[in-house]
Amino acid sequence: MRATLRWAGADLRAHRGEALFIVLATAGIVASLLLATALFGYATNPWQRVFTQSKGAHVWIHTGASADAGRLASLDGVTSVSGPYRTAAATVESRGTRASVELRGADGERPTTGRPFLVSGRWLDPGTPDGVVLESSLAWALWAEPGDSLVLPGTSRTLTVLGVADSAEPRYRPGERAGVVWAPPSALPRTDGPTGQVIGLRLADPDDTDYAVQRAVTTLGAGAVTQVSNWQQARAEAQGDDRLLGQVLGLFGLGALVAAALAVYGAIGTRIRGHLRNISVLKAIGFTPGQVVRIFLVQHVAFAFTGAVAAAVLMQAAGNLVPGRLGDAVGVWQGLPGHTAALFGVPVAAVLFIAATTGLAAWRAGRVPPVPVLRAAAPLGGPLPGVARGALGLRLPPALVLGMHKAFSWRPRSLATTARLALPLLLIVVALSAWTTIDRFHSKPEQLGLAAALTARADEELGDQRARALLAENPQITAVHPGVEVAALVPGQTGTIALRGLGTAQDPYPFSLAEGRAARGRDEAVAGQGLLDLLNVRLGDWVRMTVGGRPQILHIVGRSIEPENGGRVISTSLDTLRENDPKLQPTLYELQLRPGADPRAIGAELTEASRGRLDVHTVTNPADGLSPLRGVVAGLIAVLALIGLIELLTAIGGTVRESERDLLALKAIGLSPRQITLVSVTATGCTALAAVFAGTALGVPLAHWLIDAQGRSSGIGAGIARAPSPVLLLLFGTAAVLGAAALAALPAARAGRRRLADTLSAVA
Incomplete structure (x- = not known):
């Protein structure tokens, strides 16, 4: 030892x-x-990220206005509290969209526990008594941004949006759960809705939520607690996407x-x-x-x-x-x-x-x-093949020929080095493909099943003709496609799907088709991947469904890319549905806009022009939920580049060491130290070039397969993958090869200047 x-x-x-x-x-x-x-x-x-950054409460307890909620801070297992805050129920309106909210009284300092995490704007300011901060999901539903004004219907009051904040509490759900609006306490008494209190409890043991709620109910009385939510519920809802x-x-x-x-x-x-x-x-x-x-x-x-x-x-x-x-x-x-x-x-x-x-x-x-x-002083990589001897006969630089021969001798060791270097490059190509696909959803949504940017719904008072005339007056709208969307029972009546009738025979809706053809004839339809999987049908099959007690039989002639409803959507023309129900009238309008038009601004204009009788919403883009993936993909590319750099340095070390051993042979055939350096640099660059070709050739089809497989599993369907542009791939490959050659230059130069005595000791 x-x-x-x-x-x-x-x-x-x-x-x-x-x-x-x-x-x-x-x-x-x-x-x-x-x-x-x-x-x-x-x-x-992302929910866990917000919960950690905001030091979120594990339990939120709503009580009546007269309850002494502050007593809950002394319960066993409670480490800190947020509040209690006075609350009031209200309804706010922004750009024609209404939402039920909980006005929550808060002061100018954000709390330590349950601290709202500002996304944009600023926190409450005592100098702005009507300034409020909206929870992010509520702000998205209202199309509200810092600087906008909210109206309280039935009153003359307005609220100014100062900021938008993320919260670890359960999100806003229209018709199910009110959104959170943080407001100065002075704003609450003037509301006409019911009032109460809310307090957040942060626990020493997050799994003791049930026990903490029981203790809270015992302390305050069963009649004092009106609503309870916990962190498990909020996390389950937030993690669904x-x-x-x-x-x-x-x-x-x-x-x-x-x-x-x-x-x-x-x-x-x-x-x-x-x-x-x-x-x-x-x-x-x-x-x-x-x-x-x-x-x-x-x-x-x-x-x-x-x-x-x-x-x-x-x-x-x-x-x-x-x-x-x-x-x-x-x-x-x-x-x-x-x-x-x-x-x-x-x-x-x-x-x-x-x-x-x-x-x-x-x-x-x-x-x-x-x-x-003893190693024989043979040419690098074995005997020179006929191609290499022919290249020398054409008077190409011997250093380049020997370097290329050394890299492309296809010995097991060279192949292993190329394969190890190609793997991180392959993963980088896949990451670039994911980035390109997300960008395509944003830049060209019409190619991925999102031809319309806005959806408008008219109330009964407005009517179909007046709604179309109002929409046609806006110069930013290029096409208006009337339609209906109803829930249909699948065969066996074991589940429901979305049946849509969009466009007419004279003005068909531009569906994004991945397979088959567009629905042009009678009873023809296109369906999403989710529906094909649910019903176990293929293109060319007939599907029978029930709509309002009436049967509807459609012939599936194409597969459309359907980002909504998990792809469980079947779409036909409005004329086809009218054949089964002649009295059917459009209930929605899909609006296509001019390139560069702002959907939110146009939606606000339509709502104002219709005096609130048009309910206009932006079409949800699945890429919006993948926005964090862009920065993460960039980070992963950096990680993979670091791994590739380590493998490249290893390959350079092996190449230089072999050059040192072959120094006698190289000097014997008359190569100068500069030419010997060029041999190693060329060998390294050619190895990197082979790895780039392998990584790109395998990475692009692999990325297509992986992205389309995810599209099929999510119901959207295959056909959404997009490869990086050839220019980007060329720049990526060029940077990798030139970087490898530059890294190899210094150690190769040192090896080329070694003395013959040192070389003899190395091969002895």
């Missing part, structure tokens, strides 16, 4: 650079995995883990191959194969442990100082449940994996013969 440790110490002093590289590579990979974990928790659970984010990031996390694992394996294998001469010397002086294996295993486990600990400490101490979304993600992740387990678990798993990888490579090192085998 003493001899083993002495040799390990001597080797460390002699190869400080290699040891430092292993430590830094391990630290970089562990930091990458920790960043991926932080990004996953940051993006897949996060499945796609979780799946996408889970896939990237798994890919990053595999790429990091291969990078570690390549780095360790390259280092041990560089010590073959030392291994032979050890065996010659009496070291057994087991001792040789133990030497490298102890060394690399120690390196891995040092790097992993350094990464964990750095991430915990300064991870939140990273600028941009990554720093925000780490800061929030540090307060999420499971943070401590991940902070210890990821480094431990990395060290164990490195130990297993080192054991395999060290076992191979233990089989090295005691007498080193």
Whole structure:
């Protein structure tokens, strides 16, 4: 053991650079995995992010106005409270849209517990007595932004929106749950609705919500408590839309883990191959194969442990100082449940994996013969093929020919290096495809099932003809498609689907079709993927459904991209539905706008022009819920780029080391040090080029398959995936190849200037 440790110490002093590289590579990979974990928790659970940042209450209890809600602060298990706040029920109106709200009296300082997290604008100002802050889901429903005015119907009062804030409480639901409006206490007594109080309790044990509610009811009396909500309920509602984010990031996390694992394996294998001469010397002086294996295993486990600990400490101490979304993600992740387990678990798993990888490579090192085998001074990569000899005959630079031959010799080691480098590049291409698909939803929604930007509904007093005439007067509206949408019973009457009649035979609605053709004939329809899966039907089948007690039989001739209702939608023309019910009148109008038009501004104009008899809403874009994914994708690209950089440095080290061993042959054929440097740089650049081609060729179809598979599972359907533009892919590949060549230039130049005496000792 003493001899083993002495040799390990001597080797460390002699190869400080290699040891430092292993430590830094391990630290970089562990930091990458920790960043991926932080990004996953940051993006897949926005509710948890808001709850952590706002120090949310675990239980919200609504009581009557006369209850002494402040007594709940002294209950066992309650660590802090938010409130109590006086409340009043009211109705507010903005741009023709009304919503039931709970006015909540709050002062100019945001509370410590249950602290609303401002998204835009500012908090309440005592100098603005009618200024209010809206909860974000309520603001979205009202189309309200800071600076807008809210009207209280039936009164002459108006409220000015000062800000919009996220809250960890249950969201606003029209007709089911009132939205939260924070207002100065002076604004509450003037409301005519019922009043009360609300208090938020933050518990020492979040799972004790039921017990805390029981104690609260016992303390205040059963008649005093009017409503209770807890954090589990709010989280369940908020997490319903996060499945796609979780799946996408889970896939990237798994890919990053595999790429990091291969990078570690390549780095360790390259280092041990560089010590073959030392291994032979050890065996010659009496070291057994087991001792040789133990030497490298102890060394690399120690390196891995040092790097992993350094990464964990750095991430915990300064991870939140990273600028941009990554720093925000780490800061929030540090307060999420499971943070401590991940902070210890990821480094431990990395060290164990490195130990297993080192054991395999060290076992191979233990089989090295005691007498080193002299390498023949042969051309790099084996005998030159006819193509290379022909290239030399055309007087191409020998350094370029030899470098390309070395990279494209297709030896198992070269193929393995190319494959390891191609994996992170492949994942980056997939990430870029996800980014492009989300951008396409925003920039060209008409290609993804969102031809209309606004939906207008007219009341009975306005009527169909007057509604169409009013809509046609707006110059920003390019097309008005009348229609109806009703709930239909599926065969067997075991569930309901959405049946839509949009457009007419003279002016058909522009559905986005992924398969089949448009519905033009009698009884023809197009259906979403969710409906096809629900009814187990295909294009060309006839479907019978029941609408208001009447049968409706439709022939499915196409599959449309349907972002709404989980794709469980079947659409035909309004004329087809009128054949079954001649008295059917349009109940909604799908409005197409001019490019660049502001849907909210046009909606406000229509509401004002109709004097509130048109209820206008923006069409929900599924990409709105994926907005956080853009910043997260950028962070994942940075993580994958770091892993690719580590693998590239390993490949450069192996290429340069082989060039040092082949230095005699290269000098013998008359190459200068500059040409020898160019051989290594060319080999590295060609390896990167091969990896870029492989990553792009496999990444684009893989991205299409993954995105379309997610579209099918969500009901939207396949056909939504979009690949990055060829220009972007070309820039990406060019940057990767030029970056690889630039990184290889300095170590290759140093190797090309080595003395022949040093070279002889290296090959001996």
